[in-house]
Amino acid sequence: MFDQASTIQLSDMLFGWQPNKPVIDIAAFELQAGTRCFLKGPSGSGKTTLLGLIGGVLEPQQGMVNILGTAINQLPVSQRDTFRANHIGYIFQMFNLIPYLSVLENVVLPASFAPVRKARATQNSASLAEEAVRLLNHQGLSGQHLIHRPVTELSIGQQQRVAAARALLGQPEIIIADEPTSALDSDSREAFLELLFEECRSAGSTLLFVSHDSSLEGMFDQTISLNAINRAAGNTLETC
Numbered sequence: 001m002f003d004q005a006s007t008i009q010l011s012d013m014l015f016g017w018q019p020n021k022p023v024i025d026i027a028a029f030e031l032q033a034g035t036r037c038f039l040k041g042p043s044g045s046g047k048t049t050l051l052g053l054i055g056g057v058l059e060p061q062q063g064m065v066n067i068l069g070t071a072i073n074q075l076p077v078s079q080r081d082t083f084r085a086n087h088i089g090y091i092f093q094m095f096n097l098i099p100y101l102s103v104l105e106n107v108v109l110p111a112s113f114a115p116v117r118k119a120r121a122t123q124n125s126a127s128l129a130e131e132a133v134r135l136l137n138h139q140g141l142s143g144q145h146l147i148h149r150p151v152t153e154l155s156i157g158q159q160q161r162v163a164a165a166r167a168l169l170g171q172p173e174i175i176i177a178d179e180p181t182s183a184l185d186s187d188s189r190e191a192f193l194e195l196l197f198e199e200c201r202s203a204g205s206t207l208l209f210v211s212h213d214s215s216l217e218g219m220f221d222q223t224i225s226l227n228a229i230n231r232a233a234g235n236t237l238e239t240c
């Protein structure tokens, strides 16, 4: 049974990159709506793999991945892609911005594939672009000159804030962040997190945040150690 207060529920989920070599084997995992969760684990322990399973990019060999009451691993691939675009915003370690597009174009792009997020974004502002500009301003990126510049002309810290604005556009219920602060110094990391928290709070989004940086752990509501919930822990070659 899906608990209505949950955003993410996993049960008896098994995944391996090769047959009979599970990397992830989780009996039960649940994240309540609106939680800010810090997911930690050694390098190679399967954190990115787990995020791929939660986002429906990867399909478990067994078990259930229930997101917002939908068993996404049972959806056909095209419906799963649309579900992900509508309900999950991603911030990647390498940002995954499109180099030949401007700052603004990068932020609005995912909403073109996500009608639910597009509708929400235009409820808040007169247009998608206006909502993107609001989010960019909130991240400290303002000015016509800057938002129309090719994204590759921005500093790493600025690019990372563009990636955050892109993930937040249209208030997705879930924000998944995979090592988004690793390129920043510690002051910038905390400032970035405060802004992210503020946007997640006002949108009611659940945040699942992966990092090696344990100094950030105290800023979150909850910490999950992957090795503590993963029965396949130790099957991979892990490093600290």
Ligand SMILES: Nc1ncnc2c1ncn2[C@@H]1O[C@H](COP(=O)(O)OP(=O)(O)OP(=O)(O)O)[C@@H](O)[C@H]1O
Pocket: 017, 023, 041, 042, 043, 044, 045, 046, 047, 048, 049, 050, 236, 237
């Ligand atoms: N595309 C892939 N094909 C085959 N094996 C993979 C693939 N991606 C990851 N793995 C393996 O799965 C295991 C978990 O990798 P994963 O990237 O999920 O770990 P991680 O905890 O995110 O590591 P890091 O903290 O270094 O990013 C590792 O043994 C890795 O080699």
